[in-house]
Amino acid sequence: xxxxxxxxxxxxxxxxxxxxxxxxxxxxxxxxxxxxxxxxxxxxxxxxxxxxxxxxxxxxxxxxxxxxxxxxxxxxxxxxxxxxxxxxxxxxxxxxxxxxxxxxxxxxxxxxxxxxxxxxxxxxxxxxxxxxxxxxxxxxxxxxxxxxxxxxxxxxxxxxxxxxxxxxxxxxxxxxxxxxxxxxxxxxxxxxxxxxxxxxxxxxxxxxxxxxxxxxxxxxxxxxxxxxxxxxxxxxxxxxxxxxxxxxxxxxxxxxxxxxxxxxxxxxxxxxxxxxxxxxxxxxxxxxxxxxxxxxxxxxxxxxxxxxxxxxxxxxxxxxxxxxxxxxxxxxxxxxxxxxxxxxxxxxxxxxxxxxxxxxxxxxxxxxxxxxxxxxxxxxxxxxxxxxxxxxxxxxxxxxxxxxxxxxxxxxxxxxxxxxxxxxxxxxxxxxxxxxxxxxxxxxxxxxxxxxxxxxxxxxxxxxxxxxxxxxxxxxxxxxxxxxxxxxxxxxxxxxxx
Amino acid sequence: xxxxxxxxxxxxxxxxxxxxxxxxxxxxxxxxxxxxxxxxxxxxxxxxxxxxxxxxxxxxxxxxxxxxxxxxxxxxxxxxxxxxxxxxxxxxxxxxxxxxxxxxxxxxxxxxxxxxxxxxxxxxxxxxxxxxxxxxxxxxxxxxxxxxxxxxxxxxxxxxxxxxxxxxxxxxxxxxxxxxxxxxxxxxxxxxxxxxxxxxxxxxxxxxxxxxxxxxxxxxxxxxxxxxxxxxxxxxxxxxxxxxxxxxxxxxxxxxxxxxxxxxxxxxxxxxxxxxxxxxxxxxxxxxxxxxxxxxxxxxxxxxxxxxxxxxxxxxxxxxxxxxxxxxx
Numbered sequence: 001x002x003x004x005x006x007x008x009x010x011x012x013x014x015x016x017x018x019x020x021x022x023x024x025x026x027x028x029x030x031x032x033x034x035x036x037x038x039x040x041x042x043x044x045x046x047x048x049x050x051x052x053x054x055x056x057x058x059x060x061x062x063x064x065x066x067x068x069x070x071x072x073x074x075x076x077x078x079x080x081x082x083x084x085x086x087x088x089x090x091x092x093x094x095x096x097x098x099x100x101x102x103x104x105x106x107x108x109x110x111x112x113x114x115x116x117x118x119x120x121x122x123x124x125x126x127x128x129x130x131x132x133x134x135x136x137x138x139x140x141x142x143x144x145x146x147x148x149x150x151x152x153x154x155x156x157x158x159x160x161x162x163x164x165x166x167x168x169x170x171x172x173x174x175x176x177x178x179x180x181x182x183x184x185x186x187x188x189x190x191x192x193x194x195x196x197x198x199x200x201x202x203x204x205x206x207x208x209x210x211x212x213x214x215x216x217x218x219x220x221x222x223x224x225x226x227x228x229x230x231x232x233x234x235x236x237x238x239x240x241x242x243x244x245x246x247x248x249x250x251x252x253x254x255x256x257x258x259x260x261x262x263x264x265x266x267x268x269x270x271x272x273x274x275x276x277x278x279x280x281x282x283x284x285x286x287x288x289x290x291x292x293x294x295x296x297x298x299x300x301x302x303x304x305x306x307x308x309x310x311x312x313x314x315x316x317x318x319x320x321x322x323x324x325x326x327x328x329x330x331x332x333x334x335x336x337x338x339x340x341x342x343x344x345x346x347x348x349x350x351x352x353x354x355x356x357x358x359x360x361x362x363x364x365x366x367x368x369x370x371x372x373x374x375x376x377x378x379x380x381x382x383x384x385x386x387x388x389x390x391x392x393x394x395x396x397x398x399x400x401x402x403x404x405x406x407x408x409x410x411x412x413x414x415x416x417x418x419x420x421x422x423x424x425x426x427x428x429x430x431x432x433x434x435x436x437x438x439x440x441x442x443x444x445x446x447x448x449x450x451x452x453x454x455x456x457x458x459x460x461x462x463x464x465x466x467x468x469x470x471x472x473x474x475x476x477x478x479x480x481x482x483x484x485x486x487x488x489x490x491x492x493x494x495x496x497x498x
Numbered sequence: 499x500x501x502x503x504x505x506x507x508x509x510x511x512x513x514x515x516x517x518x519x520x521x522x523x524x525x526x527x528x529x530x531x532x533x534x535x536x537x538x539x540x541x542x543x544x545x546x547x548x549x550x551x552x553x554x555x556x557x558x559x560x561x562x563x564x565x566x567x568x569x570x571x572x573x574x575x576x577x578x579x580x581x582x583x584x585x586x587x588x589x590x591x592x593x594x595x596x597x598x599x600x601x602x603x604x605x606x607x608x609x610x611x612x613x614x615x616x617x618x619x620x621x622x623x624x625x626x627x628x629x630x631x632x633x634x635x636x637x638x639x640x641x642x643x644x645x646x647x648x649x650x651x652x653x654x655x656x657x658x659x660x661x662x663x664x665x666x667x668x669x670x671x672x673x674x675x676x677x678x679x680x681x682x683x684x685x686x687x688x689x690x691x692x693x694x695x696x697x698x699x700x701x702x703x704x705x706x707x708x709x710x711x712x713x714x715x716x717x718x719x720x721x722x723x724x725x726x727x728x729x730x731x732x733x734x735x736x737x738x739x740x741x742x743x744x745x746x747x748x749x750x751x752x753x754x755x756x757x758x759x760x761x762x763x764x765x766x767x768x769x770x771x772x773x774x775x776x777x778x779x780x781x782x783x784x785x786x787x788x789x790x791x792x793x794x795x796x797x798x799x800x801x802x803x804x805x806x807x808x809x810x811x812x813x814x815x816x817x818x819x820x821x822x823x824x825x826x827x
Binding site (some may be wrong): 008140143183185186187197198200201348349399406408417447450454455457 | 573687
């Protein structure tokens with residue numbers, strides 16, 4: 001039965017037009033992954049209006065390609081230049097760049113590409129195997145369960161957030177507050193709109209993400225670029241030695257497993273996956289002191305993990321209609337544009353789209369590994385485009401993208417304001433990512449809380465009576481308890497010091 | 499003095515020039531409409547029936563009238579932003595509103611709006627309507643609406659109904675049903691028909707009035723039961739399904755229409771031309787088949803009929819909102 005589904009998927013994904021969009025997506029993704037400051041969120045947001053004219057399947061195949069393509073591309077600059085193109089490849093810098101300095105850039109890039117390829121294939125298979133299962137139980141997942149799942153996500157974001165705990169919490173809270181702007185679901189009263197009808201539907205996610213990340217990052221980069229411009233280190237032999245393979249296959253497996261798991265959770269996401277995989281390898285290693293000084297495990301594990309997570313984060317989207325990260329939230333938008341409501345019914349109502357997208361992920365991963373291995377040199381040369389030429393182009397496309405979301409000049413101004421906020425946040429060493437998580441999860445959490453309460457006629461006990469909800473709440477409590485344990489806290493800091 | 503004289507002189511010299519540039523008044527009137535791109539404003543984001551209909555109309559009219567017809571999505575505030583933008587556009591026939599009945603439900607909800615649905619627009623045509631369905635979960639016993647309503651009345655306040663949000667047609671149509679039958683069933687506002695179906699399939703919500711086409715896949719498998727349609731007449735999509743009025747709620751009838759309107763004061767000849775051209779589209783079987791595939795039924799009314807519908811529906815929804823005691827700002 002599943003074989004038939006996969007055959008249907010490949011028959012959809014392997015049509016020339018879909019292969020073309022899969023290649024375009026992977027290519028775009030790798031490109032934006034390589035460029036610091038341009039991420040998949042911005043790219044997808046910019047390209048979203050351009051997909052209006054496409055078949056929904058082609059559009060989603062391309063957007064998905066951008067997403068996992070960026071995971072590949074991001075590692076290249078991290079390793080060669082110590083410049084993470086993606087938040088998810090920050091960890092790769094630690095050992096990847098150390099390897100590059102030792103003249104082992106080739107093996108580092110190769111292990112990262114091959115590890116990602118393995119993770120991508122394994123995760124695609126996982127989606128094919130378990131999506132139907134998750135989809136079947138998805139309609140049983142009620143508002144109470146969703147609410148508790150959001151609680152786990154928010155707590156998880158706090159526990160594993162990078163850097164200062166207080167700052168992460170304050171960013172999440174700010175995100176929650178921004179998420180409250182707009183019409184209240186249960187009473188239709190417009191909140192925090194300052195009398196502006198443009199805010200009645202809330203702040204558009206694209207506007208916030210483009211402002212905070214895209215425009216904010218440009219301002220920061222312009223200020224910093226003089227003293228942080230890296231030097232290109234020539235890469236020697238590409239293929240890893242037998243020793244490299246022996247050392248990395250286990251971390252690749254573990255990274256894939258961990259990434260696949262975290263990708264599933266809302267609030268997990270790829271950045272979290274790569275960090276967790278790195279931390280795990282360091283804990284398991286018999287020689288943890290090598291980490292940060294060119295340990296190939298420190299490249300293999302996080303790179304596999306972020307790619308696996310990039311793939312499996314499609315499961316909640318495709319089966320529950322739930323965006324597990326910022327990119328998935330954009331994918332929801334992309335589906336809605338084409339009149340497709342993500343949810344459990346998508347697998348039965350649009351099997352061509354569902355399985356076509358899954359099959360395209362495997363094809364896309366193959367394309368990416370073929371693309372990345374020989375073209376590493378070219379990607380590096382792209383970085384030599386002077387930033388003074390690059391950033392006006394990025395800014396222009398960002399403005400076009402924001403305006404075209406709802407033909408609103410107000411949104412462009414709002415994004416500019418968020419750009420300034422993004423700059424201030426970076427200067428004050430606040431991570432904007434938790435803010436975005438709060439912004440996405442907050443309104444969903446509120447909606448489901450109030451929905452569950454309406455359905456239970458005001459009885460809050462429903463959250464403890466529903467078995468799934470109860471388990472999730474206990475999990476959240478356990479996670480919270482872990483943060484309060486000072487030993488864990490010290491461990492957290494230890495990883496960051498190096 | 500001399501300044502004034504010079505000004506008069508200049509004006510006198512320029513006057514013939516102005517006529518040369520703009521053409522004689524007679525020639526201007528003879529300029530065939532449309533001589534430049536016509537904008538069809540959709541007050542919702544892309545996707546959805548309203549947008550789809552506008553795009554089909556734009557393509558077809560562009561071919562017939564040999565001029566570009568461009569769809570512009572101006573979403574926000576439940577359609578209010580786009581509707582208001584058209585109300586304030588020049589009444590020259592180059593800005594047209596393609597809108598759902600949110601044009602009349604929004605004012606009915608007492609929202610503070612900066613447009614008047616009746617006074618600010620010249621109706622062109624009520625182009626189409628969306629067939630609606632009243633569906634229940636298999637948990638609700640009975641094969642007819644009357645039996646289902648009897649069960650709901652026997653269990654007051656215990657069952658839930660789904661809508662696409664406060665003030666959405668799904669909400670208002672079900673509140674109308676509640677007022678007409680005295681049924682006590684709790685409103686669960688959701689976001690869009692996809693969520694409504696998910697909650698229905700999960701059995702947490704037992705009843706909905708929604709768009710027929712997207713709910714249809716679940717009727718064949720018995721996952722949901724279709725009891726009646728919401729319109730005044732049966733829909734061609736399901737001719738065997740009775741209307742809610744036929745099934746035991748006499749007088750009930752809601753029309754989720756989609757229409758085209760111009761700003762008030764648009765020249766009558768342009769309105770007549772657009773109406774004629776839109777009605778001609780209805781004669782094209784391929785065009786109607788395209789709409790039917792998207793779950794849209796062709797109507798194609800005249801401007802006067804549409805005008806009456808606007809007044810009648812505004813009164814109906816205002817009464818529904820008042821009867822149900824819905825408060826919205």
